[in-house]
Amino acid sequence: MSEDNQNTIGPIISIKDMNKFYDDFQALTDINLDVNVGERIVICGPSGSGKSTLIRCLNRLEAHQSGSVNVNGVELHQHMKNIDKVRSEVGMVFQHFNLFPHMTILENCTAGPMWVNNMPPSDAHEMAMSYLNRVKIPEQANKYPAQLSGGQQQRVAIARSLCMNPKVMLFDEPTSALDPEMVSEVLDTMTDLAESGMTMICVTHEMGFAKRVADRVIFMDEGKIIESNDPIAFFENPQSDRTKKFLSQVLVH
Amino acid sequence: MIQDTVTDEVLLRKPKFIAFLFSIILLCFFIIDPSQSIMGELLEPALGDPEKSGIYGHFITSFMLSALLVLNLLAISFIPRFRFQVIVVWVQLLILFLSFFYSFDLSFVFIRSKIWFMITQGIFTTLYVSAISIVIASFIAIIGAIAKMSSNGFAFAIASFYTSFFRGLPLLMQVYLIYLGLPQIGYVIDAVPAGIIALSLCYGAYMTEIFRAGIMSIDAGQWEGSRALGFKFSLIMRKIILPQSIPLIIPPTGNQFIAMLKDSSLVSVIGVWELMFLARTLGNKTFNHMEMLITAAMLYWMMTMVLELIQSRIERKYQKRQSR
Ligand SMILES: Nc1ncnc2c1ncn2[C@@H]1O[C@H](COP(=O)(O)OP(=O)(O)OP(=O)(O)O)[C@@H](O)[C@H]1O
Ligand SMILES: [Mg+2]
Numbered sequence: 001m002s003e004d005n006q007n008t009i010g011p012i013i014s015i016k017d018m019n020k021f022y023d024d025f026q027a028l029t030d031i032n033l034d035v036n037v038g039e040r041i042v043i044c045g046p047s048g049s050g051k052s053t054l055i056r057c058l059n060r061l062e063a064h065q066s067g068s069v070n071v072n073g074v075e076l077h078q079h080m081k082n083i084d085k086v087r088s089e090v091g092m093v094f095q096h097f098n099l100f101p102h103m104t105i106l107e108n109c110t111a112g113p114m115w116v117n118n119m120p121p122s123d124a125h126e127m128a129m130s131y132l133n134r135v136k137i138p139e140q141a142n143k144y145p146a147q148l149s150g151g152q153q154q155r156v157a158i159a160r161s162l163c164m165n166p167k168v169m170l171f172d173e174p175t176s177a178l179d180p181e182m183v184s185e186v187l188d189t190m191t192d193l194a195e196s197g198m199t200m201i202c203v204t205h206e207m208g209f210a211k212r213v214a215d216r217v218i219f220m221d222e223g224k225i226i227e228s229n230d231p232i233a234f235f236e237n238p239q240s241d242r243t244k245k246f247l248s249q250v251l252v253h
Numbered sequence: 254m255i256q257d258t259v260t261d262e263v264l265l266r267k268p269k270f271i272a273f274l275f276s277i278i279l280l281c282f283f284i285i286d287p288s289q290s291i292m293g294e295l296l297e298p299a300l301g302d303p304e305k306s307g308i309y310g311h312f313i314t315s316f317m318l319s320a321l322l323v324l325n326l327l328a329i330s331f332i333p334r335f336r337f338q339v340i341v342v343w344v345q346l347l348i349l350f351l352s353f354f355y356s357f358d359l360s361f362v363f364i365r366s367k368i369w370f371m372i373t374q375g376i377f378t379t380l381y382v383s384a385i386s387i388v389i390a391s392f393i394a395i396i397g398a399i400a401k402m403s404s405n406g407f408a409f410a411i412a413s414f415y416t417s418f419f420r421g422l423p424l425l426m427q428v429y430l431i432y433l434g435l436p437q438i439g440y441v442i443d444a445v446p447a448g449i450i451a452l453s454l455c456y457g458a459y460m461t462e463i464f465r466a467g468i469m470s471i472d473a474g475q476w477e478g479s480r481a482l483g484f485k486f487s488l489i490m491r492k493i494i495l496p497q498s499i500p501l502i503i504p505p506t507g508n509q510f511i512a513m514l515k516d517s518s519l520v521s522v523i524g525v526w527e528l529m530f531l532a533r534t535l536g537n538k539t540f541n542h543m544e545m546l547i548t549a550a551m552l553y554w555m556m557t558m559v560l561e562l563i564q565s566r567i568e569r570k571y572q573k574r575q576s577r
């Protein structure tokens with residue numbers, strides 16, 4: 001059974017009855033979610049509702065306690081052998097970029113392909129430059145992260161993930177740490193990526209982005225998925241009161 | 254510390270304080286009785302034989318000394334620049350210090366005949382024993398730090414036992430235990446390796462905490478970012494975490510090296526021919542103990558001064574790099 005065949009047939013991510021605890025505190029309750037190849041999902045919800053926790057369970061930065069999480073045909077659990085392989089196929093972009101400050105932009109991008117995939121340096125270099133081109137900052141390649149603006153750093157972080165040729169990209173509030181004038185450059189990059197057919201799961205409060213790009217919007221509260229719908233239905237006709245309340249709060253300004 | 258822009262009035266400008274200071278100093282001198290000192294000799298024409306001048310001579314000598322000291326302090330307080338003040342005080346202390354040694358009536362011929370050997374043999378051994386030990390200690394510290402942070406109970410237990418033990422025993426005792434203890438279990442060991450092992454183990458235990466603090470201070474985001482790319486633990490440690498903690502680790506490690514340089518004198522007890530050993534033994538035959546001890550003391554002092562200079566350079570360099 002080849003993993004590559006599997007993901008073209010079934011969902012690339014499949015979560016079943018998943019529960020997640022931090023000690024006694026239940027952060028996620030009975031999560032069920034399938035994500036198909038090429039699907040673009042936006043997750044929103046109030047602070048503390050478990051959005052970050054959910055997507056961090058998808059590359060096992062966090063462990064779940066019951067139910068199953070299946071990524072690209074591989075079941076995630078504590079004793080799995082090939083977590084590094086799964087992680088290398090799942091790109092993740094963080095709120096605070098998490099670039100490596102002691103390495104140049106180019107080194108940040110080539111590190112993954114060279115160290116994990118054993119790609120020859122020249123190939124890694126070439127690929128890194130092509131992705132830096134795509135996020136429109138090839139001229140910064142030899143600078144250090146601290147020399148770039150927040151928006152540029154986040155685009156580098158996206159390029160760094162793309163260099164691993166991921167099958168899925170996870171975004172955890174990629175624009176929340178940015179000054180307002182830099183938000184759009186990052187959202188444009190993400191829109192671009194969506195148009196290229198990448199499977200994406202984005203936690204974000206940018207409702208404009210959700211309307212434009214998402215195939216499905218998921219609303220979470222108190223560790224549960226409250227509502228999941230296509231963007232038009234989600235915004236025009238929210239089902240639950242909690243969704244309505246949340247939307248009235250984020251859409252007002 | 255940040256200096257205020259408004260300074261208090263200089264104490265030494267207040268006549269009351271000067272009088273108070275003078276009487277205190279006078280009292281001190283009077284108690285220790287300086288009539289046999291150089292000042293007593295200088296005053297001999299006026300007071301006669303210091304041995305016989307009695308309480309009167311005793312008082313006059315004390316008075317003269319106190320006056321000299323207070324005048325000197327006053328003069329220093331009038332030096333306008335901080336830098337010059339520091340230099341003048343240093344030079345005065347140094348002269349005092351040296352004249353103190355000089356008064357021992359040292360044989361400089363003897364010192365000159367031995368000093369080259371003390372440098373080539375003593376300083377050389379001290380430096381290389383310390384250098385090898387600090388390198389080994391650093392390796393131990395990395396492993397110790399990782400073990401202390403691990404969730405593996407076995408690793409944590411070993412590491413904490415090790416640090417507790419080697420930080421809990423006097424270094425001198427560790428030196429003896431290793432040198433005399435290893436042969437007991439059938440492993441005869443030379444003095445130099447025994448000394449290096451003792452110093453490495455002891456300092457490795459202290460430096461474990463330095464390394465642990467350095468590693469812990471790296472933002473958790475660096476771990477998550479690396480893991481998300483599929484890096485394995487050893488790769489993350491080598492390429493991401495350690496390179497970032499090294500700038501934090503190097504300055505305190507430099508301090509440890511300076512401390513070790515002096516602590517390496519303890520391995521002289523098992524007959525390693527380093528500086529302290531030579532200081533104790535070279536003067537034995539001719540009873541020139543003081544000469545050798547003072548020479549070694551000066552050599553230690555000079556070595557640490559040079560190292561402290563280098564250390565502050567390194568520290569400044571890394572501070573600059575951090576603020577980039
Ligand atoms: N490491 C942790 N230990 C204990 N509790 C945690 C931990 N991380 C998160 N939590 C708790 O889990 C819940 C969900 O947290 P999570 O970070 O997933 O929320 P979120 O929806 O991403 O919120 P935000 O919008 O503020 O990022 C919160 O109540 C939080 O306090
Ligand atoms: Mg979050």
